[in-house]
Amino acid sequence: MYYGIDIGGTTAKIGAFKNDKLVDSWVVSTQVESLEKLVKTILDSIRAKDKNILALGIDCPGFIVNNKISSSANLHFLDGVDLKEAFEKEINCKVRVINDANCHALGEAKHAHLDNIVFVALGTGVGGGFVLNGQVLEGVNGAGMEVGHMHVDDVFNFRCGCGQVGCLETLCGQKGVRNLVNHFRNNYQTKLEIDYSVKDVFDLAKANDPLAFKVFEIFTDKLGLALANLAAILNPQAIIIGGGISLAGDFLIRHVKANFEKYATPVVRNTEIRLASLGSEAGMYGAYYLVKEENK
């Protein structure tokens, strides 16, 4: 069988595919101490079910070019590792490794039957991927589509995890929402509790809570700006918004679209902006499609 494996900081999702359909999936822990243990954990769990493993598509966080991870944000034992090589030492099958956001982009593109899409993931930070003629843009340092690190702000100057100020993800994504809530909390009335989620902020924004709406306004304005610039550069068929925050759904998309149209040059203004459809399965699907397409 073909497998799509979505490696994250705490778990790896493993999906078994048949005729482009996910027919089985499970989760293993990635909180192991070494590369060897990670590979063994994943392979053991698949071998327990399948004696005929044909191919492994794998995605994980980090800067990745040609299956090699130059640096991985959460799993430091992967830094500098050729993960394809590491798997091929233990198993004789086709293996392909790719960055997670790029992989999610491919999964969403294939699932939508589109060949040219921009994917933006709104999670803790902001990630992205670009699929061009069915192929993923990796970038020469594996830094293609570092959407969260587009410079969009000269007002707040929040410090980004990358070391810069003014990056998109200092205003969008979970970290961005926290920055903005902290910044405005003393200046705007709110029903927002001390302990809150992005969903709470968006729900209150919908109900016109002054603080929550202010945060939502800046979030959607800057995201609209970034998407308009992505459209002017990449001119895709569609922009697909995924990640946990995209569960805010139509309320989010409607406001992002309005801001996109405000900033976009006319020739790309009708670019479709839509919600992702694969949810947490996008990584498994993308990794599966990647290894499948390259071995047709």
Next chain:
Amino acid sequence: MYYGIDIGGTTAKIGAFKNDKLVDSWVVSTQVESLEKLVKTILDSIRAKDKNILALGIDCPGFIVNNKISSSANLHFLDGVDLKEAFEKEINCKVRVINDANCHALGEAKHAHLDNIVFVALGTGVGGGFVLNGQVLEGVNGAGMEVGHMHVDDVFNFRCGCGQVGCLETLCGQKGVRNLVNHFRNNYQTKLEIDYSVKDVFDLAKANDPLAFKVFEIFTDKLGLALANLAAILNPQAIIIGGGISLAGDFLIRHVKANFEKYATPVVRNTEIRLASLGSEAGMYGAYYLVKEENK
């Protein structure tokens, strides 16, 4: 022989190539009234020299996908035309048509022996092209790399030719320089005469003329910002700056680089920024390479 033809609003440059070298070139007028006359003018001028035309690579301004021009800024009789088809009616050889800035990008990439580059042309406006694995990004509407229409400004709000405000080319390129000079002329001392070129402004900026330096400062700041965002999205091997304004050379590149580094996320901060090397021959070279590569 193979030909690269660079069609502009007033003239077309025609180049004859042998073993990747431009061995002959000349210019014909494009100020004709119809598509038929344009095709005839170009073909007659080539046939007068060569009885064995093998291939024509052609670039021209406008939004172009798969050889078809949806709209052309300067040559309105090309709007809606499949220019490949129009040539193939009159000659039996390989023909390929592409947008001019995209084509210049390809010419510069091939000439630099690089497969992944961003090209930015600083002329009347600001154009661009992206070469990925040796292929040009056209965009689904032929609007790929509309670099000049990235939104970068919320302060001056100069109106752009595209209908928007805040586009990069309202501050960079020749039109941008004029906007900025007009805006600041009464507030800054200057030796700039009433009738001036961009070169005059940059020469005075070098000599610390207050008005000229202010304009140069904003120009290079916003260009640096745009290039930083292009690098975060496309992560190319190099960014190549061409167009007439790039003749300002090292003085321009040095200031653009400093601003690029101010805005760029660390993983792409070492992206090389260099001057174009083909000058006004980039279009002919790019068009030649395009038709040659696709017919190897």
